[in-house]
Amino acid sequence: MSVAWIAFHITDRCQLDCQHCLRDPELAPKDLPLSLMQKVMSEAKSIYRSAQVALTGGEPTLHPEFEGILDAIVAHDFTWHLVTNGKRFPRLIEQIRAVPERKARLTAVNFSLDGATEATHDEIRGKGSFREVMLGATLCTAHGIPFLLQMVINAKNVGEIEALGMLASQVGATRVSFSMLQPTGTLHDAALYLAPSAWRDAQDRIERLGAMLRIPVGMPEGFYTEQPFHVCEPFKSQQLHVDVQGRLNLCCQHAGVPGDGTRSDVAGDLHEMTLIEAHRRLLGIIHQAQVDKLGRMAKGPLTEWEHFPCNDCMKYFGKPHWEGDGAQGPEAQRERWRGAWAPTVKQGVVGDAVVGGSARAPRQLPLVRG
Ligand SMILES: C[S@@+](CC[C@H](N)C(=O)[O-])C[C@H]1O[C@@H](n2cnc3c(N)ncnc32)[C@H](O)[C@@H]1O
Ligand code: SF4
Ligand code: SF4
Structure with a gap:
């Protein structure tokens, strides 16, 4: 068996509060223990040919x-x-360069860039963020570190797909990639929502961009497909995802996102079981999802939204998803999760990061969908 990489969701801490983010900034942040990561890496090395780690x-x-x-x-x-x-890139560069083997083993830095213009990116991610990513790209070039730019498309930045591709090419990115927005399950979704036809149009434009640019253009997962049994990288076991609590789960889009409790995407706690046992259970979850999909298809044709694999997957596991003309899910009417899932919030500061509690007040957004 070959697993392309193990993705570790290593912390919930963040300095930002992006409009589209699936994390809840009010929760007391958790960190994945280093000892658990070491255990998983040892097991992965001995079981699979895997030798790549993703940190998120x-x-x-x-x-x-x-x-x-x-x-x-x-x-x-x-x-x-x-x-x-x-945000911390000058410091990170020093940490990477401090030990030559750290740098030698770094295959890429994936910068999130959610607009080709400072105004668009900063509206989504916070003032000053665009310039920090540009500085990071410059530092990577100066130090010979490969980097790519990745954009999560939404209603605010969908017009900048081509410009972002050209920007990536101009600043020396090795690749540019475009992802589909999953709803946060809060009122923020109203301002970010795109209809299925708009997603398909964006998909066509990305494909055309790929034919024009001299760097590879990626569309990881989620976009429309005719094939109802589309098998994503996590379903193929090409990626294994470990969440911040040390549990093997389906993927980072599911990690920490509350569901309605009917089904779980979590295979098991790696503190308590081996990686291979958790992987065996994960394959069972994936198999059941496919069997249940066959059952749904037998009852009638899939809806258009059900042809978007990640959206359909989130729906199946009872999580926020797009449906009809907007987001549906367990908390679709909540302004922000804002600690709704854990009553105890600790406040504190680590480095330059505000932890627990938000750097900004909750935004008041009108509900525009019907
Ligand atoms: C959760 S972030 C973690 C890494 C880092 N904090 C960052 O923003 O790049 C990983 C990626 O998920 C993307 N992401 C966040 N919310 C998303 C959503 N609702 N749907 C799809 N991708 C999302 C981010 O834009 C980012 O590119
Ligand atoms: S930078 Fe934005 S997308 Fe990434 S974890 Fe922080 S709030 Fe979420
Ligand atoms: S949300 Fe589901 S379909 Fe999409 S990448 Fe994750 S596991 Fe695969």
């Missing part, structure tokens, strides 16, 4: 033992990449 979060660079994690990746003979908002 929250903002992965805010893990209190971030440098220890890099050393563990080196010690276990893995390569690595990370997804980052770019």
Whole structure:
């Protein structure tokens, strides 16, 4: 068996409060223990041919033992990449360069860039963020570190797909990638919503962009497909995802997102079971999802939204999803989760990160969908 990479959701901490983010900024942040990561890397090395780790979060660079994690990746003979908002990049570059093996094993820095213009990106992610990503890209180029830009498309930035592709090419990114927005299950979704026809139009434009640009253009998962049994990378076991609580789950789009309790995408707690046992259970969850889909198809044709694999997957597991002309899910009428899922919130500051509690007041957004 070959697993392309193990994705670790290493922390819930973040300095930002992006409009589209699936995390709940009011929850007391958790960090994935380094010891658990070491256990998983050891097991992955012996079971699979896997040798690649992806670090995500929250903002992965805010893990209190971030440098220890890099050393563990080196010690276990893995390569690595990370997804980052770019906020701490000058510090991160120093941490990477401090040990030559850390840099040698870094395959890419994935910067999130949600607009080709400062105004659009900063509206979604917060003032100053666009310039920080651009600085990060410049530093990567200066230090010979490959980087890519990834955009989550939504109603506010859908007009900037081509411009973002050209920007990525101009600043020296090795790749640009466009993802489909999953709803947060809050009133924020109203301002970010795109109809199925708009998604299909965006998909066509991305494909045309791919034919024009000299760098690869990616569309990871989620976009429309005729094939009802589309098999995504996690379903193929090409990616294994470990959430911030140390549990093997389906993927980072599910991690920490509350469902209605009818089904779980969590295979097991890796503190208590081996990776191979959790993986075996995960395959059972995936198999059941496919069997149940066949049952739904037998009852009638799939709706248009059900042809968007991630959306259909989120719906199946009782999580926020697009349906009809807007978002549906367990908390679709909530302004923001804002601690609704855990009553105890600790406030504090780690490094330059505000932890627990939001840096901004909750936004008041009108509900515009019917
Ligand atoms: C959760 S973030 C973690 C890494 C880092 N904090 C960042 O923003 O790059 C990983 C990626 O998920 C994307 N993301 C956040 N909310 C999303 C949503 N609702 N649907 C799809 N992708 C989302 C982010 O834009 C980012 O590119
Ligand atoms: S920077 Fe990443 S983790 Fe932080 S709020 Fe934005 S999308 Fe979420
Ligand atoms: S949401 Fe479901 S379909 Fe989409 S990548 Fe994750 S596991 Fe696959």
